[in-house]
Amino acid sequence: MSRRRRVLMAVAVAAVLLGGGTVVARGWAHRHARTFSAPGDPADVSCARCHGKDAPVKVAANARPTPFDLAVSPDGRRAFVVCPPQQRVLIVDVDDREVVGEIRPGGTPGSVAVSPDGARVAVTVVDTHEVVVADAGGGSVRTRHATGTEPHGVAFDATGGRLFVANTGSDDVSVLDLAGRVPAVRRPAGHEPYAVARSPDGATVAVVSRRSDVGNMDAPPATEVTLLDGATGVVRRRVRLPSCHMAEAVAFSADSARVLVPSIEARNLVPILQVDRGWVMAGVIASVDVATGAVALLPLTEPMRGFADPAGLALTADGRRALVLSGGTDEVALVDTDALRAAEAEAAADAPRRLTLALRYVRGRAPLRSNPRAIARAGDRFVVTERLADAIAILDADGKVVARLELDRSPPDALRRGEQVFHDARAAFQGHFACRSCHPGAHTDGLTYDFEIDGVGRDVVLNRSLRGVSGTEPFKWVGTNATIDRQCGPRFAMVLSRADVFDDASLKSLVGWLHSLPPPPPRPGAGRVEGVDAAARERGKKLFERAVRKDGRPIPPSGRCTTCHMLPHGTTGQRADVGTKGPRDGTGLFDIPHLTGVATKAPYLHDARATTLEEIWTLPDVRDQHGVVTDLSKADLNDLIEFLRGL
């Protein structure tokens, strides 16, 4: 064969191989994507949808709006709607139901507030740890201000010259003078402060927090409402909401005398089989007296009718009616505030469990679309974000939808449907809770629960995060569920929802969505005190990877961190006994938890006995069973923990 022919033959063979390989790979990709989709889904699914990097600033090309929070201009004509996946805030003309502009804050927006004069908008940027101030008209960003970690809720003070920002990641509130006349301060708040509201008279600012900050896992949870002076930003009072957590919205009464906080009353210390009187978690509304700090807790859950994941609330102009969203049952409840006030008078400690009380002040419920999250008053109407329906609903004072703006009319794909299933409380008996109720943001509520399948009062275990869960099989603390399918399928129905299992399509969608969740990023700023010891994390890494003690003696594999906590996930997927078996535990063998984002997952160990990373090793009775550590100094331990905080 001539040389020319040989070359041509080689080129042809290469072309055939390349073309054939492409066809084969494409076919595999489709089959792989179909595993996590349903018939009728688009044939092309972006790989990045499931396997995208966890870098928070990435914007997926096909990100849906997923409207989250919103604020309305004082004249009620413009709504500012936060769309985190698209990294923008939409400016919506409420009357025309039309998007007329947008604000690009340069990161993932969390929440939004409008200045009292309506001229400016403040947007918190969760992943860059800032708040930006933009023109309300054109949407151009004018100034940027550093905040604490992962800012969410924001509010202007009465003058519009100061911002109050709830820093969910650093457990504090930033008080920012926009003119820079005084330095910014950060005041400790509750655990994961989330929402901020200013009283109508401007005298008080209320900040509500999501997580319980009670360190003792054998005690009922409680969350904090922080009341600050609206003029100075000084903390005036800290109010405890007993047995409550997941407070994500707040509003003042019309007379500024009371703060209303929808919340979940958690009964995690009671075996989960007690279904009556609100079951394991009930929707409640807390009414806090601003002057005295007195708290009245009253149910929003009605007899045989749950009110899962209480979300936003807003009051009518006269303050006589409150519209409260349920993110889990996809409804808005109409609450007569005068009747609520009257019911407070006889509210006792057990009021949240007297579900019939709700019938006195809940005048009705109106349906909404998937996962309503935020509501704001626009004149005599209300604007609501229907988050997983990619829509904005306009309601009248009776909660009836009078108009709707569809932000994305394309049918939801499998991952969106999975997320909807995750947030839908109708899967649970009487709609009391959804998956999201225990796993807000697909993370953990940090509480322990007693599932009676292990025996009542036995194996009371910590709720675990779902972020980055893909590839960390098996599941359950005792590691008996090999797949997410099993965890969320029959087991969920039998142990949790007490209802029918998910249908196949729903389960498939749910599992696919869970597999797509990235791990939480490490907390920024952790690990370094400016000017001090930048090498702490490097030293900690060496301790994590060490195979010999400080005196040179070898550490057996069973005593090395990397044996069980193999990176990048930080788990080998096996079980281990680290000497933490407690008197209520049936076994001491536990599934090795993954370490990605471990700094965000307090408390620790299977029964939440360690409230900080330090306590994993400093609590009594841990003697080199959880890795060889007894030869380490406290400074070494600090270095090791700094390394872990960076994962």
Place this chain on the structure above:
Amino acid sequence: MRTRRWLAILVVSLALAAAPWALRRPTPAASADGPPPAAPPATAPPPDPWAVPATPVASATRYARFETLTTKDGLPSDHVTCVLAGPDELVVGTDRGVAIRRGTAWTTYREAQGLSHDVVTSLARDPATGDLWVGTVRGATRVSGGKLLVYHQLNSGLINDIVYHVVVDGPRVWFATQSGASVLDVTSGAWAVWDHRNSIMHEPWCYAVAVGPGRTWIGLWGGGVIERDTATGLWREHRDPDGEMELDLDRDDGPIHEVSSFVAYDDGVLWQATYFGLSRFDGRRWRSYTAKNTGLPGDFVQHVAARGRTVWMGTDQGFGCFDGTTAVSYRREDDGTCTVTTHVDGGPATTAKLPTAPGDNYVLWVQPGPDDVWLATGHGLSHGFATASPTAPPALPPALPPASPPAPAADGR
């Protein structure tokens, strides 16, 4: 020939196909930490902590009368360890918790109320947040709007539970402990420690921290005073050159003793308290002072506080003040009167008598004001006034100005 032509065509084709890819603008490598932070703005040169101030030198203040608060007045204990007097409140540390007086009402925090330990060693106020930091023998407590947050070595990065001194420096809180100086960055929640492994200190027993413009000093138990230049990160050690633990062989050759019980800085002067006298450093020269050569109330100096270029000191034999030239000491007598002894430039003493005296000669903490002084003593909290005649309850003195400039806006990153 034809083969070569075909090969050339093939190569050119491949090159043309690859050109757009090869010439693409490289995208910056994504940082796992997100976008790089903006370059910090240009800053002024670091201040000189030893610059001679423009303000006039304060002379040793003379006190004419004393009043003492005890358990009868609402204190949880007569053994007062420290005090922090502000314009609106009085905070008192004792061996039975910390008491806060606002107006006439006292609020006491003890272990039962969530304080880390009843034995309080030091107090500090964060001017930015209003938070009160309480150092104790078992960790530290942050009191914020009535909420108590406890930090100890088992639940946080605090290096050791025995906290001798707490100092707030902008967004950083310093804890002088038995195993090093821990630093907490309240904006990020990150902890770090200075000890013998990463600083010039040869042993980590830290007794006190002082912060000045561009400098931080740590008084060590057995290591003199170490000084860190915050701009360069360089350490400097100040040790007693003669190395004698019982004598000061050569006066003014350096710190009077290795064992520092406290350090304080203001207005260009660093003061070192020791159990063998007092030392003064102006950036160039050390001077030593004892009861014998200067007229200090005693050589067992437990605490120093500086205001301008005057130092107030608490000893086991009363308290005194000294401006480098004039030393005035106050000593309680058995009959409850006070002997005031004045030495000018080490010369012969003159004495006077006052009808009232501090509660005890064992003075653990001193907080001077413009015309008054608070004393934590072994028998109550004493308040000294410059005026002889009692007036309506005197206003609390204004807070001391911060030793370092206010920190820039906190950055959580």
